[in-house]
Amino acid sequence: MPVRSTEWEGVYTDGPWLLTRNLVPGAVVYGEGLVHGRDGEFRRWDANRSKLAAYLKRGGQVWPFRGRSSVLYLGAGSGTTASHVSDVCADGTVAAVEISPRSFRGLLALSEKRPNLIPILGDAAKPESYGARIGSVDVLYQDVAQRDQDGIFLRNLDLLRSGGIGFLMVKSRSADVSASPATVFDSTKRALAHARVDLVDFRYLEPFQADHGAFVVRKS
Ligand SMILES: C[S@@+](CC[C@H](N)C(=O)[O-])C[C@H]1O[C@@H](n2cnc3c(N)ncnc32)[C@H](O)[C@@H]1O
Numbered sequence: 041m042p043v044r045s046t047e048w049e050g051v052y053t054d055g056p057w058l059l060t061r062n063l064v065p066g067a068v069v070y071g072e073g074l075v076h077g078r079d080g081e082f083r084r085w086d087a088n089r090s091k092l093a094a095y096l097k098r099g100g101q102v103w104p105f106r107g108r109s110s111v112l113y114l115g116a117g118s119g120t121t122a123s124h125v126s127d128v129c130a131d132g133t134v135a136a137v138e139i140s141p142r143s144f145r146g147l148l149a150l151s152e153k154r155p156n157l158i159p160i161l162g163d164a165a166k167p168e169s170y171g172a173r174i175g176s177v178d179v180l181y182q183d184v185a186q187r188d189q190d191g192i193f194l195r196n197l198d199l200l201r202s203g204g205i206g207f208l209m210v211k212s213r214s215a216d217v218s219a220s221p222a223t224v225f226d227s228t229k230r231a232l233a234h235a236r237v238d239l240v241d242f243r244y245l246e247p248f249q250a251d252h253g254a255f256v257v258r259k260s
Pocket of ligand 1: 117138140186
């Protein structure tokens, strides 16, 4: 039976599983299991498929997502994690940027059922191309697995409101295939130290996501 988390608003647990309440009852997004409870229908949130779920499984402490939050999600793919954020921020907005037309098609189909999901076909390295449509958001979430992932995140910080929270999911092999994850993560920490943010949490995402680290910052 799903139990409401006291730490993470909008997240439920069922034994080892994390769950979110399904915004579109009866619909699955990536083959996840559905669980029925007293409060309705819930979707299992797989930490092996989602870095944000892995962050929670690794004891992540910072959880800014609320029912009415506005979120800018960079590198949404076909919407696996974005769909869970859309469940949590049911009365908010999730603007989801994706560069690959193929993945974007999945995102677009998802947005037809989820009114709070705004799909944007675009390049996260060029926030000026979508910034005017987004305005200023409560939460910035990035998972682009690109060589310049730090630089892309820093450029998008202008779209995060003051006091807002940013998540930067870093894949060390994307930044430098030959460097150790620890070396890549140190380099990201140095890059963030020069920005207008405070690092408020960091988690290694092993064993759920190999060579990944989650950086969480608060904008000054
Ligand atoms: C690891 S996958 C994302 C998985 C997704 N975040 C999830 O958890 O469901 C990384 C995604 O970032 C996208 N991407 C890479 N570079 C990008 C860019 N410059 N702008 C927008 N999306 C980008 C890729 O096409 C890919 O779909």
